[in-house]
Amino acid sequence: DAKTTQPTSMDCAEGRAANLPCNHSTISGNEYVYWYRQIHSQGPQYIIHGLKNNETNEMASLIITEDRKSSTLILPHATLRDTAVYYCIVGTVAGNYKLTFGKGTLLTVNP
Amino acid sequence: GAGVSQSPRYKVAKRGQDVALRCDPISGHVSLFWYQQALGQGPEFLTYFQNEAQLDKSGLPSDRFFAERPEGSVSTLKIQRTQQEDSAVYLCASSYLAGSVYEQYFGPGTRLTVT
Numbered sequence: 001d002a003k004t005t006q007p008t009s010m011d012c013a014e015g016r017a018a019n020l021p022c023n024h025s026t027i028s029g030n031e032y033v034y035w036y037r038q039i040h041s042q043g044p045q046y047i048i049h050g051l052k053n054n055e056t057n058e059m060a061s062l063i064i065t066e067d068r069k070s071s072t073l074i075l076p077h078a079t080l081r082d083t084a085v086y087y088c089i090v091g092t093v094a095g096n097y098k099l100t101f102g103k104g105t106l107l108t109v110n111p
Numbered sequence: 112g113a114g115v116s117q118s119p120r121y122k123v124a125k126r127g128q129d130v131a132l133r134c135d136p137i138s139g140h141v142s143l144f145w146y147q148q149a150l151g152q153g154p155e156f157l158t159y160f161q162n163e164a165q166l167d168k169s170g171l172p173s174d175r176f177f178a179e180r181p182e183g184s185v186s187t188l189k190i191q192r193t194q195q196e197d198s199a200v201y202l203c204a205s206s207y208l209a210g211s212v213y214e215q216y217f218g219p220g221t222r223l224t225v226t
Contacts, residue, residue: 034213043115043202043217044154087153089212097142097167097210101153 004088009106012082018075020105022088025069030092033064033071036099037084044087044101047073078109113137115218117203123224124193132188132221136205143186144215145178146202154202160186161209193225 005023012018024033034049048055048062050071055062061074075082087104116135124130136143142161146154147170157170162183171178175193180186190197200222204215 032213041219043204043220044215045217046214049213085153091212093211093213096212097144097159098156098170099144099146099154099212099215101155103151103153 004090004102006086006088006102006105008103009108012075012078012107012109014080014109014111015077018078018082018107018109020073020075020086020088020107021070022073023070024088024090027068027090028092031090032093033062034089034091034099035060035062035073036087036089036101037082038087038104039081039084044099047086078107080109080111083107083109115203115205115216117201117218117221119221120219121222121224123226126194126225128193129189129191130193130223132190132201132223134186134188134203134205134218136184136186136203137207137216138184140205140207140216141209142206142211142215143180144204144206145186145188146204147172148200148202148220150199157188157201159210166210190223193223195225198223198225 035047036044038044050062064071085104118133145157148154159167160180175191177189200220202220204217206215
């Protein structure tokens with residue numbers, strides 16, 4: 001599976017958009033980008049995934065560059081409860097079930 | 112609705128003791144996963160069940176680790192003769208999909224401390 005690079009930490013003001021970047025320059029054509037987050041003392045929580053088109057759900061938006069070498073997770077109106085470690089994961093869908101977490105980005109939303 | 116539950120939430124074991132960690136997945140979920148998370152690290156895959164069949168145990172760190180899911184629902188992760196390096200949070204996840212990296216629903220984890 002392709003590796004990902006994320007900043008170690010980021011800060012965001014409450015109510016503002018949080019934009020979390022992820023580099024995955026070695027991504028293969030059949031590999032998706034997945035995002036999970038882990039709030040302190042909880043298990044990880046699935047957020048969103050995409051292949052090459054931008055995706056949006058009730059939690060976030062995922063923007064994938066045209067060359068698919070990087071992506072950005074956007075939380076449009078960050079709240080204090082969005083403070084968590086955010087993991088960007090790359091992998092295939094078919095026959096793949098192992099989530100390979102890196103160290104992720106610690107997003108701190110400040111009041 | 113009820114999510115994935117794990118028990119106990121915290122476990123302290125003396126080195127050499129055996130421990131058993133329980134996972135109750137979401138009802139009807141086909142897939143069940145165990146992950147180990149060391150302090151400050153992301154979770155690492157241990158093993159995968161599809162119904163009662165253990166299809167992948169490649170992540171189990173040693174033969175002291177054993178997992179089962181006899182009726183395709185509740186699962187138990189057993190660690191024999193615990194060692195200090197086994198101290199970690201053990202996470203269980205389930206999915207209604209048969210083997211997928213997305214839509215895995217995680218429990219809160221069991222924090223194991225070996226003294």
